[in-house]
Amino acid sequence: MVDVFTQVGGWSVIDKLVDDFYHIMQNDPLATDCLKTHAGKDLIESGTKLKYFLSGWLGGPPLYLESYGSPRLRMRHFPFSIGEKESKEWLYCMNEALKKSTINEHVQSELLRALEGVTVIIKNRP
Helix, strand or coil, X not given: CCCHHHHHCCHHHHHHHHHHHHHHHHHCHHHHHHHHCCXXXXXXXXXXXXXXXXXXXXXXXXXXXXXXXXXCHHHXXXXXXXXXHHHHHHHHHHHHHHHHCCCCHHHHHHHHHHHHHHHHHHCCCC
């Protein structure tokens, strides 16, 4: 059975996906509240962390774990005000980035559904 990391195309696809994700977040007016949650943060560092997280989460090299320890998503996102609107905007940016990717449409849908579950974990306000 092929892991999802390999199925999506490996590191190069994740790298481009996350770069596109942050480009969309920074430039699309539909993502302004999500972008605000990153105020004062280095987006290059945030992008690297997301790339590393996705690598391990999808069954590839556990780069996040090796570099930062356990993801502990809820705890790591608790300092930021993340509610329904920010979560939906985050998913919107990811969906737009996925559309630009070479990832199979069925796999895109599955990833987005799984990532929606992840956003439920990190929301910390109504």
